[in-house]
Amino acid sequence: MPRTALVTGASSGIGAATxxxxxxxxxxxxxxGRDKDRLTALAAETGGTVVPADLAEPGAAAELATRALEITGSVDLLVNNAGVGWAGPLPELSGERLRHLVAVNLTAPLELTRALLPSMLSQHSGQIVFVSSIAGRTGVAGEAVYAATKSGVDAFADSLRFELHGTGVTVGVVVPGVVRTEFFERRGRAYTRSTPRPVSAERVAAAVVRAAGHPGDYYVPRWLRIPVALRGAVPGAYRALATRFGAES
Ligand SMILES: NC(=O)c1ccc[n+]([C@@H]2O[C@H](COP(=O)([O-])OP(=O)(O)OC[C@H]3O[C@@H](n4cnc5c(N)ncnc54)[C@H](OP(=O)(O)O)[C@@H]3O)[C@@H](O)[C@H]2O)c1
Incomplete structure (x- = not known):
């Protein structure tokens, strides 16, 4: 059981529930998170400690790791959850916004993990959980860059699993579909489809805790593993079906 945890993006949604x-x-x-008022309120409720940082800023993730270790001495569980979305035709995505998505969703979790790993390895124990997305496993129209950042996180997590085998440091991945949070409002396009049906942030948080204790891949909801398996086994048929029924959110 970890004694200390760092949860990124704890000011809202899945991170707050976790x-x-x-x-x-x-x-x-x-x-x-960045929203100090929300973080302070959550700290009062949970007894946690607020560590604000804008992960879009270069070097912020490494600084966050240093601060976390100064406060607790060791981070036993790292939950890489903070993230932002963007949806729309690719030519409408500005270069600045593209770099922001990559910085927050991909570069920051990689840097944070790299910075905290040495202390976990020296203790021969540690848990790292990534909150990825179904978008990174199947591809989603209008979300090519968001999906690419999540695919990158997946590849990083898979590679680390091999690298860390036998060290006592474990890696878990949570793959949510659609979750009722402020994510869609913030990305600027509401979720209007009927399937997948949105799940609660608490349900995803429960999967994060499971992924920490019993590392593996956790789809929320679980049936999302079916389209991923189909895509792996028969990619042509999967693409034809997804195109017909609309691969967008
Ligand atoms: N909601 C979904 O349907 C869904 C589906 C699949 C995967 N996910 C993934 O789940 C994770 C959590 O999302 P959510 O649904 O809980 O959304 P959310 O309610 O919008 O929460 C996003 C969190 O990320 C933090 N964040 C955003 N930009 C940041 C930055 N530049 N620096 C530091 N922190 C930043 C936010 O902090 P501040 O508000 O304080 O800036 C907030 O705490 C994300 O990685 C998302 O990609 C969500």
Whole structure:
């Protein structure tokens, strides 16, 4: 059981629900995000410590790792959850926004993990969980860059699993479909489809906690593994079906 955890993006949605769940089992949670008012309120509720940082800024992830270690001495569980979306035709995505998506969703979790890994390895224990997305496993129209950042996180997590085998440091991945959070409002396009049906942030948070204790890939909801398996086994048939029924969110 970890004693300390760093949850990125704890000011909202999945991250806030995860922080609450971890705090309920007695874990000291470092609450990361940018919104200091929300983080302070969550700290009062959970007994956690606020560690604000804008992960779009170069070097911010490494600084966050240093601050986290100064506060707790060790981070036993790292939940790489902070992320942003963007949806629309690719030519309408500005270069600045593209770089922002890559910085927050991909570069930051990679850097944070790299910076915290040495202390986990020296303790011969540690848990790292990534909140990825079904978009990174199947591809989604209008979300090519978002999907690419999540695919990158997946490849990083898979590679690290091999690299860390036998070290006592574990890697888990949570792959949500559609979750009822502020994500869609913030990305600027509401979710209007009827399937997949949105799930609660608490349900995803429960999968994050499971992925920490029993590392593996956790789809939320579980049936999302079926389109991914289909895409792997018969990619042509999968693409034909997805194109017909609309591969967008
Ligand atoms: N909602 C979904 O349907 C869905 C589906 C699949 C995967 N996901 C993934 O789940 C994760 C959590 O998303 P959510 O649904 O909980 O959305 P959310 O409610 O919008 O929460 C996003 C979190 O990320 C933080 N964040 C965003 N930009 C940041 C930045 N530049 N620096 C630091 N923190 C930043 C936000 O902090 P501040 O508000 O304090 O800036 C917030 O705490 C994301 O990685 C997302 O890609 C979501």
């Amino acid at each position: 922080a609450r769940l971890l705090a309920r089992s007695g874990i000291h949670v470092l609450l990361h």
